[in-house]
Amino acid sequence: MPNASDILQMRNITKRFPGVVALSDVSMYVKTGEIHAVCGENGAGKSTLMKVLSGVYPFGTYEGDIVFQGEQMRFRDVRQSEAVGIAIIHQELALIPELSITENIFLGNEPGRFGVIDWVAAQKRARELLDLVGLSEDPDTKIKTLGVGKQQLIEIAKALHKDVKLLILDEPTAALNETESQHLLDLIGGFKKTGMTSIMISHKLNEIERIADSITIIRDGKTVETLDVSSGGVDEDRIIRGMVGRSLESRFPERTPNIGDTFFEVRDWTVQHPIDPDRLVCKSESFFVRRGEIVGFAGLMGAGRTELAMSVFGRSYGNYLSGEIYKDGQELKIGNVHEAIEHGLGYVSEDRKALGLNLLDTIKRATVSARLEKISQGGVVDDLKEFAVAEEYRKRLRTKANSVDEGVSKLSGGNQQKVVLAKWMFTDPDILILDEPTRGIDVGAKYEIYGIINELAAQGKGIVLISSELPELLGMSDRIYTIFEGQITNVLSAEEANPESLMVSMTSTRKTGPAA
Amino acid sequence: MSKFTRSVRTLTGGRGLSQYSMIIALVAIIIVFDLWTGGLTLDPTNVINMVQQYSYILILAIGMVMLIIAGHIDLSVGSVAAFVGIVVAQSMAVWHLPAGLAMLLGLVVGALVGAWQGFWVAFVRVPAFIVTLAGQLIFRGANQVVGNSTASPTPASYNWIGNGFLPDFGPDFGYSNWTLILGAIVVVALIWKELRDRRKRVAMGASLRPAWVSVVKLVVLCGITVYATLLFGSGRVGTSFPIVGIIAGILILIYSFVTSSTIFGRHIYAVGGNASAAVLSGVKSRRVNFLLMMNMSVLAAVAGMVFVGNAQASGPFDGTGWELDAIAAVFVGGAAIFGGVGTVAGSIIGAFVMAFLSNGLSLLGLDSPWVSIIRGLVLIAAVGFDVYNKTQGRPSVTGLLLRGFMRRKPTVTEEAIDAQPKGLEQPAGDKVPLS
Numbered sequence: 001m002p003n004a005s006d007i008l009q010m011r012n013i014t015k016r017f018p019g020v021v022a023l024s025d026v027s028m029y030v031k032t033g034e035i036h037a038v039c040g041e042n043g044a045g046k047s048t049l050m051k052v053l054s055g056v057y058p059f060g061t062y063e064g065d066i067v068f069q070g071e072q073m074r075f076r077d078v079r080q081s082e083a084v085g086i087a088i089i090h091q092e093l094a095l096i097p098e099l100s101i102t103e104n105i106f107l108g109n110e111p112g113r114f115g116v117i118d119w120v121a122a123q124k125r126a127r128e129l130l131d132l133v134g135l136s137e138d139p140d141t142k143i144k145t146l147g148v149g150k151q152q153l154i155e156i157a158k159a160l161h162k163d164v165k166l167l168i169l170d171e172p173t174a175a176l177n178e179t180e181s182q183h184l185l186d187l188i189g190g191f192k193k194t195g196m197t198s199i200m201i202s203h204k205l206n207e208i209e210r211i212a213d214s215i216t217i218i219r220d221g222k223t224v225e226t227l228d229v230s231s232g233g234v235d236e237d238r239i240i241r242g243m244v245g246r247s248l249e250s251r252f253p254e255r256t257p258n259i260g261d262t263f264f265e266v267r268d269w270t271v272q273h274p275i276d277p278d279r280l281v282c283k284s285e286s287f288f289v290r291r292g293e294i295v296g297f298a299g300l301m302g303a304g305r306t307e308l309a310m311s312v313f314g315r316s317y318g319n320y321l322s323g324e325i326y327k328d329g330q331e332l333k334i335g336n337v338h339e340a341i342e343h344g345l346g347y348v349s350e351d352r353k354a355l356g357l358n359l360l361d362t363i364k365r366a367t368v369s370a371r372l373e374k375i376s377q378g379g380v381v382d383d384l385k386e387f388a389v390a391e392e393y394r395k396r397l398r399t400k401a402n403s404v405d406e407g408v409s410k411l412s413g414g415n416q417q418k419v420v421l422a423k424w425m426f427t428d429p430d431i432l433i434l435d436e437p438t439r440g441i442d443v444g445a446k447y448e449i450y451g452i453i454n455e456l457a458a459q460g461k462g463i464v465l466i467s468s469e470l471p472e473l474l475g476m477s478d479r480i481y482t483i484f485e486g487q488i489t490n491v492l493s494a495e496e497a498n499p500e501s502l503m504v505s506m507t508s509t510r511k512t513g514p515a516a
Numbered sequence: 517m518s519k520f521t522r523s524v525r526t527l528t529g530g531r532g533l534s535q536y537s538m539i540i541a542l543v544a545i546i547i548v549f550d551l552w553t554g555g556l557t558l559d560p561t562n563v564i565n566m567v568q569q570y571s572y573i574l575i576l577a578i579g580m581v582m583l584i585i586a587g588h589i590d591l592s593v594g595s596v597a598a599f600v601g602i603v604v605a606q607s608m609a610v611w612h613l614p615a616g617l618a619m620l621l622g623l624v625v626g627a628l629v630g631a632w633q634g635f636w637v638a639f640v641r642v643p644a645f646i647v648t649l650a651g652q653l654i655f656r657g658a659n660q661v662v663g664n665s666t667a668s669p670t671p672a673s674y675n676w677i678g679n680g681f682l683p684d685f686g687p688d689f690g691y692s693n694w695t696l697i698l699g700a701i702v703v704v705a706l707i708w709k710e711l712r713d714r715r716k717r718v719a720m721g722a723s724l725r726p727a728w729v730s731v732v733k734l735v736v737l738c739g740i741t742v743y744a745t746l747l748f749g750s751g752r753v754g755t756s757f758p759i760v761g762i763i764a765g766i767l768i769l770i771y772s773f774v775t776s777s778t779i780f781g782r783h784i785y786a787v788g789g790n791a792s793a794a795v796l797s798g799v800k801s802r803r804v805n806f807l808l809m810m811n812m813s814v815l816a817a818v819a820g821m822v823f824v825g826n827a828q829a830s831g832p833f834d835g836t837g838w839e840l841d842a843i844a845a846v847f848v849g850g851a852a853i854f855g856g857v858g859t860v861a862g863s864i865i866g867a868f869v870m871a872f873l874s875n876g877l878s879l880l881g882l883d884s885p886w887v888s889i890i891r892g893l894v895l896i897a898a899v900g901f902d903v904y905n906k907t908q909g910r911p912s913v914t915g916l917l918l919r920g921f922m923r924r925k926p927t928v929t930e931e932a933i934d935a936q937p938k939g940l941e942q943p944a945g946d947k948v949p950l951s
Contacts, residue, residue, distance in 0.1 A: 310796075313796075314798075316795060316796055336798075336800065337795060337796055337797070337798045337799075338798040338799075338800060340798070341797075341798045347796065349793075349796060354790075354792060354793075355790075355792050355793050355796055356793060356796075357790070357793055358785070358786055358789035358790040358793050358794065358856065359789070359790065360785070360789040360790075360856045360857060361785075361789065365782070365785075369782065369786060369797050370797040370798055371798075372779045372782055373779065376778075376779050379778050379779050379780060380777055380778050380779075381777055381778060381779060381781075381782060383716075383777070384716060384719055384720060387720045388720070391720075423797070
C-alpha cells in the first residue's frame with residue numbers, strides 16, 4: 001500500500017504492444033530497505049514491468065507514474081535510471097568474457113583522468129567490491145574462467161560500484177546450484193542490513209518465502225495482490241494460489257482419449273550443459289509415452305524441459321552422457337537429427353523463428369524441408385509432389401495464405417506455427433514433441449492447433465507437450481510430468497493434476513500426488 | 517493501375533519487372549557501351565574474345581554463389597586456379613602426360629585442395645574466410661614452387677579448351693554451322709521448357725497465365741538466342757562459339773539444376789537461411805559445408821585450366837584478384853551477404869555485368885586503374901542497395917527497382933522480440949541471439 005516511506009512507487013502502469021496489452025494498470029509499492037519479490041507465471045508481465053522501471057521502455061511508451069525517492073521519474077534510457085541508483089541484473093549476464101574482473105566492473109565507468117585509466121585505483125576499488133560480495137578472486141582473472149555463480153556476483157559488484165540504491169535481480173538463482181544460490185541469497189540479506197532495497201523476480205518460491213519481506217503477485221498483466229510476509233500466513237501454497245488463481249475455461253476442443261500400450265521410453269537420460277561441463281541439464285531422467293497419449297511436461301523457464309526434448313531429438317542440445325531410448329521394445333541408436341527423424345521422432349521447437357523455420361522459405365519449401373526424401377527420386381525433388389503435399393497440408397490445417405508460394409515470413413504467428421506443424425506431420429513421426437506450440441499465438445489459432453494435436457493423438461501417435469501455460473497442460477494432457485532443475489520431480493494423471501499440485505512440483509522436489 | 521502496368525504484372529507472374537532489374541541493367545549497359553564505342557562492344561570478334569577472356573568469372577561465380585548462399589566465402593580461388601594450372605602445365609612439360617590425362621589430374625588436384633579446405637571449414641569449424649585466406653597464401657606459394665616462379669608453356673593439343681572453337685563443316689551459309697545448330701538446339705529447348713512449365717502449372721491446379729504471356733516470353737528469349745547465334749557465327753573465318761563458352765554453359769545448366777531441384781540444393785539454402793533450423797530439420801550441415809568447399813576448388817581448377825589454355829602458358833601471377841571478380845559477380849547478381857539468398861542464374865548475369873563493364877570501359881580507352889575504380893563503385897553500390905533493402909525487410913537487390921510493386925514490409929514487433937527464448941544456447945552455436 002502506498003506509504004510515504006516507499007523508495008519506489010509504480011502507479012497504474014499500462015504497457016501496450018501492437019495487439020497485446022502486456023501490463024494493465026499495474027501498481028507496485030516498495031518500502032525503503034526491504035526485499036520485495038515479484039511473482040507470476042511465465043508471461044505474466046514481470047520482466048516487462050522491470051523494463052519499464054529501468055528505462056528499457058522509455059517514458060512515453062507506457063502509461064502511469066514512476067516515483068523514486070519521492071520524485072517523479074521519466075527515464076529516457078537505462079543510463080538515466082542507473083544515474084539515480086537503480087541497477088538491474090538480467091537473467092542473461094552482460095559481462096565480456098575476454099576481459100578481466102576489474103575491466104568488467106569499471107567498463108564504461110573507468111576511473112582516471114584524460115582518458116587514461118588509473119589501474120592502481122581501479123584494482124584497489126575492485127578488491128573492495130569483491131570483498132563486499134564475498135568473492136575471493138584475483139581482480140585480473142578473466143571472466144570466461146569463472147562459473148555462472150561467480151559471474152553473477154561480479155555483476156552485483158559492478159552495480160555496487162555505481163552506488164546503487166535499488167537493486168533489481170531478474171531470476172538471479174535460475175542458473176545457480178544450491179550452494180551458489182545460498183551464498184547469493186545471504187548476500188542480498190546482508191545488503192538489506194546496510195539499508196539497500198532489492199527487488200527480486202524468482203520462480204523459486206521457497207527462496208522467496210525465505211528472504212522476501214513483501215511479495216507482489218502479477219497475473220496476466222495485472223497486479224493481483226501484495227502480500228506482507230511479516231504479517232504471517234504467507235507460504236508457498238499461498239503464493240501459488242495467487243499466481244494461478246483462475247478457472248479453466250473451455251478453451252480446448254473435446255477429445256476422448258484412446259490410449260494404447262507404452263511404446264516409447266527414455267531411460268536414465270543424462271546430459272551435460274554444452275558450455276559448462278559441471279552442470280547437468282538432465283539428471284538421469286526417465287519417462288514413457290503410450291500410443292495415442294498426450295503427455296504434458298510442466299516446468300518453469302530454465303527447468304530443463306527444452307534441453308531434455310532437444311537432447312532426445314538427435315542429441316541436438318548439450319553433451320550426451322548416458323541413457324537409452326526405446327521404441328516398440330527396440331533400443332534406438334540415434335546420433336543426429338537425421339537419424340531421429342528416420343526413427344520417427346519429430347520436434348516442433350519452442351522458437352519458431354530462430355529454430356523452426358527458415359524465414360526465407362516459401363510455405364511450399366518449408367513444408368517439405370524436414371523429409372525431402374519422401375518427394376524425391378535419386379536426389380531430385382519432384383516439384384509437382386512438393387506442391388501437392390504443401391496444398392494438402394494448407395487445406396487440412398486451414399493455413400491462411402494466398403498460395404503455398406507465399407513466403408513464410410509474411411504469415412501471422414499462428415499460420416507460421418501451422419506451417420511448422422505441417423512440416424513435422426509430413427515427416428510422419430510416431431512421437432511428436434511439441435515445445436510451446438502455442439506461444440505468441442492468438443486464442444482462435446490456439447484452438448485450431450489444439451484440434452490438430454488431438455487429431456494426431458487419435459491417429460495413435462505419442463505426443464509430448466511442453467508448455468509454460470498450466471491451463472494448456474491441464475486442458476490437453478492425459479498425464480503430466482513435472483521438471484525442476486533438470487530433474488523429473490513428479491508425474492500426475494489428468495485427474496490428479498491441478499494448478500496447485502503442479503506448481504508445487506515445478507518449484508521444488510516436493511511431491512503431492514502418487515507417482516504413476 | 518494502368519492497362520500497361522497490369523500487362524507487365526501478368527507478363528512477370530504478378531511480381532512486376534523488379535525481379536528482372538539486373539537483366540534490365542545488363543541490357544542497358546550493353547546498349548550504352550555499344551552506342552558509346554560505335555558498335556565495337558557487339559562486334560563478333562569482341563564478343564568472342566570476351567567469352568574466352570572472362571569465362572573464368574562465370575565458372576568461379578557458380579561455385580562462389582553456392583558458398584555464399586550457405587553463408588561462406590572463398591578467397592583462395594585465384595591461387596587454387598593458378599596452382600592447378602601450373603601442375604597441369606608441368607605435368608605435360610615434365611612428365612609428358614597427354615592433354616586429357618593432364619586435365620583429369622587437374623580436377624583431382626582441385627578436389628584434394630577442396631577437401632583440405634573443406635576439412636577445416638566443416639569439421640574444425642574455422643571460418644571459411646580465414647581458411648581460404650590461408651589457402652590464398654599457401655597455393656600461390658605452391659604455384660611458384662612447382663613452376664620455379666616462371667611461366668610454363670602448354671602444348672596446342674591442350675590449349676583448345678581455352679582458345680578452341682567448334683570445328684566448321686558442311687556447306688557455307690556465311691555463318692559457322694555448329695553455332696547455328698547450337699542456336700537451334702537452344703531455341704527448341706526454350707520452347708520445350710515453356711510448354712512443360714505450362715503443363716506443370718495445369719497439373720498443380722495453379723492459375724494458368726494467358727497464352728500471350730508465353731508467346732511474348734518465348735519471342736524475347738528466342739530473339740536473343742538467334743541474335744547471339746548470328747553474332748557468334750559471323751566472326752572471322754575459323755571462329756565460332758568458343759569451347760570455353762560451351763564448358764561454362766554446361767556447368768551453368770548443371771548447377772542451376774542442382775541448386776534449384778535437388779535435395780542437396782535445398783540443403784544449401786537451408787544452411788544459409790537458418791543454420792539452427794536446418795540442423796533441427798535433419799540437414800547434415802557439416803557434410804554440406806564440406807562438399808561446397810570441395811566443389812568450389814574443383815571449379816577453380818576448371819577455371820584455371822581454361823585460363824591456361826587461352827593464355828597458352830601457366831604463369832606465376834595467374835588468377836590474381838579472381839576471387840574478387842567472382843565475389844563481385846555473385847553480389848551484383850542479387851545474392852545476400854547474410855546468406856540464404858542467391859541463384860546461379862543471377863550470378864551469371866552479375867558476371868556478365870562486371871565483364872561488359874570492364875570490356876566496355878577498356879574499349880573506350882580508359883586506363884585499367886580507372887576501370888578498377890569504376891568496377892569497385894558498381895560493386896559497393898550493388899551490395900549497398902542489398903544491405904539497405906535487408907534493413908527494410910526486403911530480400912535483395914532485385915527488389916530495389918519499381919518499388920511500387922513490392923508488398924508491404926514485415927515488421928518485427930517488440931512482442932515478437934520478447935517472445936525469443938531466454939537462456940537457452942542454440943544448437944549450432946553460431947547465431948547471434950536477438951536482443
